[in-house]
Structure formats: structure tokens, C-alpha cells
Amino acid sequence: MDLKIEGRTRVTAQQIIPFGLIVLLLFAFALDPDRGILRRVAPGLFWVTVLLASLLAVSRSFGIEADNGARDGLRLSGLDGPALFLGKAAAVAVQLLALEVVLAATVVLVYGIELNTLVPLILATLAATVGVAATGTLYGVLAAGVRVRETLVPVLLLPVVAPVLLGATRAWEAAIDGIPSDAWPWVALLAVFALLFTAIGMLAFGPLLEEA
Amino acid sequence: MSDDGTSVNDGTTLLKPQLSKLLGWLALASMIVLALFGLWGAPKDAVQGDAQRLMYLHVPAAWIAYLAFGVTALGSALWLWPRTRATVWDRVAGASAEIGVIFTALTLILGSLWGRPVWGVWWAWDARLVTTAVLFFLYLGYLALRRIPAAPDARAKRCAIAALIAFVDVPIVHFSVNWWRTLHQQGTVFNERLDAKIHGVMAFTLWFGVLAFTLVFFYLLDKRYHLLALDEDREEREVQAAIAERVGAVTS
Numbered sequence: 001m002d003l004k005i006e007g008r009t010r011v012t013a014q015q016i017i018p019f020g021l022i023v024l025l026l027f028a029f030a031l032d033p034d035r036g037i038l039r040r041v042a043p044g045l046f047w048v049t050v051l052l053a054s055l056l057a058v059s060r061s062f063g064i065e066a067d068n069g070a071r072d073g074l075r076l077s078g079l080d081g082p083a084l085f086l087g088k089a090a091a092v093a094v095q096l097l098a099l100e101v102v103l104a105a106t107v108v109l110v111y112g113i114e115l116n117t118l119v120p121l122i123l124a125t126l127a128a129t130v131g132v133a134a135t136g137t138l139y140g141v142l143a144a145g146v147r148v149r150e151t152l153v154p155v156l157l158l159p160v161v162a163p164v165l166l167g168a169t170r171a172w173e174a175a176i177d178g179i180p181s182d183a184w185p186w187v188a189l190l191a192v193f194a195l196l197f198t199a200i201g202m203l204a205f206g207p208l209l210e211e212a
Numbered sequence: 213m214s215d216d217g218t219s220v221n222d223g224t225t226l227l228k229p230q231l232s233k234l235l236g237w238l239a240l241a242s243m244i245v246l247a248l249f250g251l252w253g254a255p256k257d258a259v260q261g262d263a264q265r266l267m268y269l270h271v272p273a274a275w276i277a278y279l280a281f282g283v284t285a286l287g288s289a290l291w292l293w294p295r296t297r298a299t300v301w302d303r304v305a306g307a308s309a310e311i312g313v314i315f316t317a318l319t320l321i322l323g324s325l326w327g328r329p330v331w332g333v334w335w336a337w338d339a340r341l342v343t344t345a346v347l348f349f350l351y352l353g354y355l356a357l358r359r360i361p362a363a364p365d366a367r368a369k370r371c372a373i374a375a376l377i378a379f380v381d382v383p384i385v386h387f388s389v390n391w392w393r394t395l396h397q398q399g400t401v402f403n404e405r406l407d408a409k410i411h412g413v414m415a416f417t418l419w420f421g422v423l424a425f426t427l428v429f430f431y432l433l434d435k436r437y438h439l440l441a442l443d444e445d446r447e448e449r450e451v452q453a454a455i456a457e458r459v460g461a462v463t464s
Contacts, residue, residue, distance in 0.1 A: 138377070142370055146360050155356050156374065159349040160381045163388035170392065189388055196380065204373050 016056050016095070020103050023049045024110070033111075042111045043172035046103060047165050050096065051132065055154050057095050058136035061088055062144045081206020085137060089201060093133035100125060117175045120183035124171035127190035131164050134197040141208045164193060224441035226304070226434045239431045242424035249417040257414075263329040268417050270322040272425035273315045274344075279429060280312030281351065285379040288372035302368040303444075305375055306358050307436035309351055311429060316348045339386075339393040346385045350378045364444070 027045045031037045038045070104125075108115060115121060139157045143149045167186040174182035227235065250268035257264035287305030290296045323341070324334045335341065357374050360367070 135377075142357075142374060146362075148360065152356060152360070155349075156353040159346055159353060160377065162346050163381075163384045166388045166392055185391060189384070189391070193384055196384075197377075200377060200380065207369060208373065 016053050016060070017099050017102050019056060020049050020053045020099055021106060023052060024103065024106055028110070038111045039113050042107050042113050043169045043176065044165075045111075046107050046172065047128070047168045049103060050100060050129075051158065051161060051165060053099055054092070054096055054132050054136055055157065057092050057099075058140045058153060058157070059150055061092050061137065062140040062149065065144070081204075081209065082202035084209065085141075085201045085205035086198075088140075089130075089133045089137040089198070092136055093129050096129050096133060097126075100129065113176060115176060116178040117180045117183070120171060120180045120187055121175035124168055124175070124183060124187045124190055127187060127194045128164050128168035128171075131190060131194035131197060132161055134194060134201050135160055135164075138197065138201040138204060141205055144209075164190060167193070224438055224445065226300075226437040232431070232434050235427060235431045235434065239424065239427035242420070242427055246417070246421050246424045249413070249420060254413045254417045260330050263326055266322055266326040268421045270319060270326060271418060272421040273322060274319040275422050276425045276429045277312050277315040277319055277344075277347070279426070280308045280315060281347070281379065281382075283308040283433070284312060284351075284354075284375050288375040288379075291368055291372045292376070299364070299368070299444075302364075302372065303437050303440045304433070305372065307433050307440055309354055309358070309375065310436060311432050313348065313351050313355060315429075316344060316351070320344055320348065337393070339390045342389045342393075343382075343386050346389070347382060350381060350385075354378055 143152045171183040171186040284305045287301040291301040
């Protein structure tokens, strides 16, 4: 449903993805591209950008329902909490993946890095994306219906996903350096994080939606 | 909770007033004793000199931070569990989290003051430091969530879930940060320092500090609980007064 709205409005395509690209450009301004700093810190910049953009995606995901009593509609839809949670989280995840593909291509082309070992890199990205989408959706519904939602969600979400940034960045670095053995523990950590928060989200989404 | 016959405080205090007062005096007395031992009773550290005396505050403060967040998680879980659901647990969780955030900040500040003379820096990217900083921000967010007005039950549910999420996240943060600092650079110099054996008066002072801070924690918890309860009571009365005013305006 969220993806259908996205198909009609193209907020992600026209606003969130360009936002990510601008942030990547700003990093180049801030860090002086000539000295090779960009290449060394590219994974970190990439994931910081994804996290910032994910705040927008989450905000959008729950902004959709803020008007016209759409949340009541959702509550009355007869779908149970876990299903609704999975639906919304999947929608956020798909949008983030689209963003990541564009950003990764940009990082490779513009920052001039090479992605060597693709398998751990892709798995780490998938697990990190699911983790961010799950926690984002969870905090999104937690703050839904609150007037200060836009400022509250970042304060709550960013410390919780700090391990995702850490893990995904290290996994990318290892993959870029061509040392997959260094990446696997991080992929495992990201997977645990994703599973854990998907489970919590499925349990908590229903009760939280009732109160929102 | 309070069955001592004082009608004013019904349900708004955690401990009986006499017990609370006793706890307060005990906490104060033990803090004075701790100060005496910490400043003069314990011998000067051979390596770190007087700076080491900060440990008598830093370690108990860190202990209280963990204790407080544990109590918050416990309170939240008890609130969420239908059979034990009661406003008491929501208030305990909120009061405890506030104390925890204060003591986490205190831990960071004291550690920083100690780190400057001993390590030569105010801050190091040591696993323990980073984890504590993330912990601080996790619960700062929780307190921000608590401040948002909502129907009591809705707010309690929301906060209880947020507290449990934060609690679950702490070990993940801990692991990831530990890996980060060990996979990439081998054991920083000061990692093992806290494991150094201490003896006699120094050990006594440290343990006594933990005891004194624990007393302070429970005293503060009781006071904060009381304030929260009074706050809620006042809000409720204001709502009732506003309703009465409206009704009065309509009927007259």
C-alpha cells in the first residue's frame, strides 16, 4: 500500500534519493577530495547518508497516515499488528534499498572506490537495511500521532541503530579491502539485529497502533 | 502503598514517610563517611596519585547508572505484563531512568576528569567510554518520550516498550563497540587497568562507595516517585477544574 502511494507520488524517487546524493556531494566539499580522504572514509559516509535518509523515509511512512484519519482506517482494516508491521517495514526497506543502489553507484563512480568481494557486502547491506527499516517502523508507530514526531524519531532512533552504522561500515570496509573474513562477524551481528527488531516490531506494533 | 493512616499521601509515596526519612539520613551519613575515607582514609595510589581518588565516585556512579536502567527495564516489563500492571511501575520506571541518566552523565564527567591527568586526554575512543555515551543518549531519548503529554495509559505503554527496546539494544551496542575496538586495533593500554587488584582500605572505600550510592539511589527514587505522583495528581485536578468550569459556564 505504501509502495503504491510511492508509485503515485514518487516522494522517495524525487526527494529522498536526491537528498542522499546532495549529502554525498556535501561530504566531498567538507573533506577535500584531493587527498584521498574520501576514498578511505567512503563506507562511513555512505552509511551515515543512508541513516539520515532513513529518517526521512520513516517520517514519510507515518506522515502518509497522519491525515484524513487514515490511521483509523488502518486500525479498522482487520489486518493484525504483525502483518501491518511487516508491510510497512518492507515498504521502508524497499525504498531504502533503491536509495542504496543509487548511492552505492555514486560512491563507486564519484569517490573512486572499488567493491571487491560482493557477497558479504550485499548480505551486510540487506541485513542492515532490514534492521534500520524494522527499528525505524517501530519508532515511527511509537511516535505516530505525537505533535513533535519529526524531532522525536531521530533522537530515539539514531542511538538504537548506532550498532548498525558501526557493523555495516566495518563490513563494507572489509569487503572493499578484499578481506571477507573480517566482514562475516559483522554480517552476523547485523543479521541478529535485524531479526531481533523485526520480532520486537511484530509484537509491539499492534498495541502501539491502538494508542497512536 | 502507604497504609499508615496519613490521608494526604495515599498512593503517592513508594516508601512510608518514616522509612524514607531514615533512608535519607543513612544516605547522607554514608556519603560523609565515604568522603572522609575517599579523601583521607584511603592511601594515595602509587601510580596515579590523588587522581585515583575519583574512582571512589566514578565506579559507584557507573554502578548506579546500571542499577537504575535495570530498575527501569524491570518496571517497564512489570507494567507491560497484564497481571502486574499498575501505575506504580510506570512511575518507578520513569523516576529510575531520570536518576540513571544523571548518573551516566556523572560517570562520563568524572571519568573524563580522571582521564585527563592519568591518560593525558579528556576522552578516548575506548569501548567502555563509547558504550556509556551511547547508553546516555539512548535513555535521554526515553526521557524525551516521557515528557510528551498523552493519556496516562497510552504514554505508559509507549514508554514501557521504548524502555525495553533500549534495554535490549544495550548488549548489542556493547558487543559491536567491543568488536570495533578489538578487531581493528589491539588492546588499548588502559583496558585492563580496572582489573588491577586493590586491597585493604582502598577496596573497603570502593565498596563502601557502592553502598553509599545505592542508598542515595533509593532515596532519590522515592523522592522522584513522590514528585511524579504529585505532578500527575495536579494535572488530574487541573483537568477536573477545567471541566467543572466549562460545566459551570454552560449551566449558568
